[in-house]
Amino acid sequence: MDLHLQLLVCFFLLTIKSIATQTTHFHTPLLLLPVTKDFKTLQYTTQLLIGTPQIPTDLVLHLSGQSLWINCAPSSSSRHLITHGSLSCLMAKSVAQTTIPATICHIHQQNPITGATNSGDLAEDIVTFHGIGSVATVDNFLFSCSPDYLLKGLANGAKGMLGLGRSKIAFQSQLVNNLDIPRKFTVCLSESDGFIISGTGISNSLSYTPLVSSMTHGGGLDQYYVNVNSIKISGRRLVLHDGGQPIGGVQISSIVPYTTMKSTIYGIFTKAYIKSAISMNMTMVAPVAPFGVCFVSQRLVPEIELVLQSELVKWRIQGRNSMVQVSDSVMCLGFLDGGLDVSDSVVLGGYQLEDHILEFNLGTGMMGFSSSLLMEGNSCSKIRALVSRPKDSL
Structure with missing residues (x-):
């Protein structure tokens, strides 16, 4: 095992041990989302638990996406539509309303794969994320509801897109606001097992x-x-x-x-x-x-x-x-x-x-990047396996 990987393992072992006793709603700085590659579409997908009951929802990862948008067909007892003129609506940069008087907040949605666009209803619901040794939940996560046709071209089973752009309602921005984590996230894409880690970097060799x-x-x-x-x-x-x-x-x-x-x-x-x-x-x-x-x-x-x-x-x-x-x-x-x-x-x-390894630090406006992990005998898959290892096996 090379020195770089040894240091990485030590970092994660210490971090995992420090949060192992935490439970739901813990504000962990090490929140990992697994990312997989769909080989038919060559898209990268992840999964969140959304609504009541909690429904596993596959989403296509969109680095530049301004929000999370999903097909809202499944009913959720905890979903609420956002009213026009509210603070949440203003934060989401809503589109011009066509109804008088305006009631529901509408925001712009786009499928960058097909180029299709739509004006969707802004809503909020419970969204759960699995971290290292803990589970974090946001009770009022904002997203927009899309029609069926906007899903065309997405990976099989995907119900929308997860945007990681720099808007105020992008995925990372909402985690920062709700979980009190630093304004940075790390992405490691892979043909097998990639990941996103929110709130921290994972390497000093960038x-x-x-x-x-x-x-x-x-x-x-x-x-x-x-x-x-x-x-x-x-x-x-x-x-x-x-x-x-x-x-x-x-x-x-x-x-x-x-x-x-x-x-x-x-x-x-x-x-x-x-x-x-x-x-x-x-x-x-x-x-x-x-x-x-x-x-x-x-x-x-x-x-x-x-x-x-x-x-x-x-x-x-x-x-x-x-x-x-x-x-x-x-x-x-x-x-x-x-x-x-x-x-x-x-x-x-x-x-x-x-x-x-790509580290997006929105606080400093910098992007860190590693050399190819493969050239070092490493990979995103190996790092994800180390991060995700159950604490009892450490």
Whole structure:
């Protein structure tokens, strides 16, 4: 076991022992939600217990989502609709009311996978979260009720989306307000067993970069962007720009399966990657949809670096996070052509995020990120197994 993993285990053992005697409604700073990957849709899902009776509800994880929205078809005796003009309604940035006089608060809902939008009723209900050795409950959790058609395109069984954006009624914001935890959360996506931990970081071995607003790139304030100064392939910097301007804000997305690039950028990027790959004696083969560049499988591939605020802060995309194994003998570059009519020049997708620790500190406006855990012989699955181990087995 490497030193980094040993320190991580020690941290969790001490934390678990300190909260093992706590029960329902305990304000724990270590609240873990398991995250699984749906291989048909390539979406990441988690589960909450909602309403009375408590109904297990599968939700698609949306890093930039501004709220939790669900299909409210199952009845709940503890659900209450929020009135227009109330403090909760104002906090949720309600949409303009069409009825006179207005009664129920309506807020904007969007399924980013299909692009469908709707104005949903704002409601509150009991929501329960399972933590480490404890269970936490929020009695007045805010969410919006969606119609059936808004569920189209979601993973099988999912009843809505869990938004982790920076709005006042996003999932993390409500935990901060109701459970008195720090304004940070950690995400570790995985093809098997990932997780979200609220209220704390889990590693001291992270690089940090500011979270930036990308309104000029068409993004919203609720979304997470980091500034990318340049991109390197095998150490060589690309002459890369979008319409004469630097790339700038790159969105971090759990909804987009693979990193997408505007066509003009994708062309330059893939040309440079192919050149570097050929210099490493990689053999190109016919592309396999949806990918545009494929090779005969081999272990060593060009390294991609996103240079952030300085040459000292780089996000390295290596091996498993750059290449997708599509058959026993063929692997494809996991970056897609997003077309010309896109609001963001580059969107960093879920596949490139997998098995990296991502710490979103909303208090400082910084994002911490690890190198690939796989390169260290570690993974999100291994960390989740350690965190979730019953206290009696420790």
